[in-house]
Amino acid sequence: MPLRLGIVGLGAVAQLVYEPILARRRDVFEIVGVAELSRAVRDAVGGRLGVDRAGRHASVEELLAGGGLDAVLVLSSGSHGAVVDAVTAEGIPVLVEKPLAWTHAELDRLASRSGLIQVGYMKRFDxxxxxxxxxxxxxxxxxxxxxxxxxxxxxxxxxxxxxxxxxxxxxxxxxxxxxxxxxxxxxxxxxxxxxxxxxxxxxxxxxxxxxxxxxxxxxxxxxxxxxxxxxxxxxxxxxxxxxxxxxxxxxxxxxxxxxxxxxxxxxxxxxxxxxxxxxxxxxxxxxxxxxxxxxxxxxxxxxxxxxxxxxxxxxxxxxAFEAQLADFHRGVANGLAPAxxxxxxxxxxxxxxxxxxxxxxxxxxxxxxxxxxxxxxxxxxxxxxxxxx
The missing domain is CATH 3.30.360.10 (Dihydrodipicolinate Reductase; domain 2)
Structure with missing residues (x-):
């Protein structure tokens, strides 16, 4: 059964890698919301992914407020610690592109929610x-x-x-x-x-x-x-x-x-x-x-x-990216520990x-x-x- 997925960050890796995979894999994920600072980018990419305008948000906070999410894919630039903190605080599992964080202090804030966080090292699935x-x-x-x-x-x-x-x-x-x-x-x-x-x-x-x-x-x-x-x-x-x-x-x-x-x-x-x-x-x-x-x-x-x-x-x-997404889906759907x-x-x-x-x-x-x-x-x-x- 497809999981309702939100995506944070719609830059190059989102458009070149995840967009074509997710467009094909409607059997595992239904894209219900995106978060991206640029309105032009979120409208272009969100539109191609079939996300209606109500699901296109300017921030992760707006995305979370919209509700209806089973999982979130974090593809934004820079350190992802703050975004993952916001998502997992709502009890939502994440697959986050590397690096998860730039400091141990960021990781310390996530320690109690480790079961919700899978880090995206796709080469390990090759x-x-x-x-x-x-x-x-x-x-x-x-x-x-x-x-x-x-x-x-x-x-x-x-x-x-x-x-x-x-x-x-x-x-x-x-x-x-x-x-x-x-x-x-x-x-x-x-x-x-x-x-x-x-x-x-x-x-x-x-x-x-x-x-x-x-x-x-x-x-x-x-x-x-x-x-x-x-x-x-x-x-x-x-x-x-x-x-x-x-x-x-x-x-x-x-x-x-x-x-x-x-x-x-x-x-x-x-x-x-x-x-x-x-x-x-x-x-x-x-x-x-x-x-x-x-x-x-x-x-x-x-x-x-x-x-x-x-x-x-x-x-x-x-x-390998597709194999990683399929693994994330299995983990979330079956309550398994992150790979x-x-x-x-x-x-x-x-x-x-x-x-x-x-x-x-x-x-x-x-x-x-x-x-x-x-x-x-x-x-x-x-x-x-x-x-x-």
Whole structure:
């Protein structure tokens, strides 16, 4: 039976990813309301989703006041802590895009409602990823190294296939935009203290906005990073349109992690590769651009068999976003615990603050805020995010 769904935030990910999926999956969700600051965007997208004008709202508060919601999908920009707080205070389950929050203080306010919150890490629902998890779980060979490389072109290049037809927010009052920016700055300062003046956007946009996906992918496979031995930003004149970020860290069992993230505005296509090297085999996952639905995830396994090298390649076209939505529906409809919940959101937040602290040390900055209390060794967190069968 379809659940009555509300959507908060109608930007690029809503229009390029969730809108076409939800338009097809009327069997699992009926869209009864949307919340979006821009009237032009909420009318355009709400209209395409079949939401009547009475269900198109300017705020989450208006959406909740309208009633009739079984669940809410949170796709707004920035930290989602305040929106999730408002929704779950009404007892309504949420599926929230990453990151759930930018500070532990926000998560603390949600702790008593953890059973209502599922965090959107769609890659964990990808069949190719699940196959790697199975192979590593049954292989019995120690993991020696993990390498993550992200080549990130501009958003404009990533959505060029759409032909520039996205509904855009050009009608939001400047004071509303300014208030949003001010709130974001307060959260960054709460997380990093004075170092936020230099590293705040790296923390929120790069670590929590992108690399957080890789942390969630790695956690069930190898756990969270432990000691961070090397951290760097480059080139020397790095800025938001010209940046590479790198980390080397210890993992459990004497394995080593290498994370490299590169913002390359004119690079031809988004590419994200995760390689796991054991003592007997290598497993390489290449994820597609997130805005391209049903683009293949590629898995390449290199191993030894009876004296020769065996290389196998497979692809998965099953859309991970759709699998995640179906899982959320099953969970809400059957009263199940969230597949990926608050504990993992906190683990990601803790690791991202530790990574930011390592970058601050490299730059000679004094880290403050919540990150000042982070440890060099991450606390172990049990991953709960196996998709429901």
């Amino acid at each position: 069949p190719a990823y699940r196959r790697v998890a199975e192979l590593l779980d049954g292989g019995g060979s120690a993991i020696r190294a993990v390498e993550v490389t992200v080549l990130h072109p501009s958003d404009a290049r990533q959505i060029a296939f759409r032909g520039g037809t996205l509904a855009t927010a050009t009608d939001v009052a400047p004071e509303r935009t300014a208030a949003g920016h001010a709130h974001s700055e307060l959260l960054r300062a709460g997380a990093l203290g004075g170092a936020a003046a230099t590293l705040g956007w790296v923390y929120s946009d790069v670590l929590l906005g992108s690399l957080i996906h890789d942390l969630a992918v790695l956690r069930p496979l190898v756990g969270d990073p432990r000691d961070i031995g090397w951290a760097r930003l480059w080139p020397e004149d790095w800025h938001p349109e010209r940046l590479s970020v790198g980390f080397d860290a210890d993992l459990a069992g004497a394995a080593q992690l290498s994370l490299r993230w590169h913002y390359l505005p004119e690079y031809p296509s988004y590419t994200e590769t995760v390689r796991v090297h054991t003592e007997t085999a290598s497993y390489a996952l290449t994820f597609p651009a997130p805005y391209l639905l049903h683009a293949p995830t590629r898995l390449r396994v290199t191993s030894a068999r009876e004296g020769y090298t065996e290389v196998t390649e497979s692809t998965s076209h099953l859309e 990926i919940g608050l504990d993992e959101a906190r683990a990601d937040l803790r690791t991202c603050q530790r990574l930011a602290a390592a970058l601050a040390a490299t730059l000679g900055l004094r880290i403050g805020g919540e990150a000042a209390g982070t440890s060099d060794v991450a606390e172990p967190v049990g991953a709960t995010g196996s998709p429901r069968q």
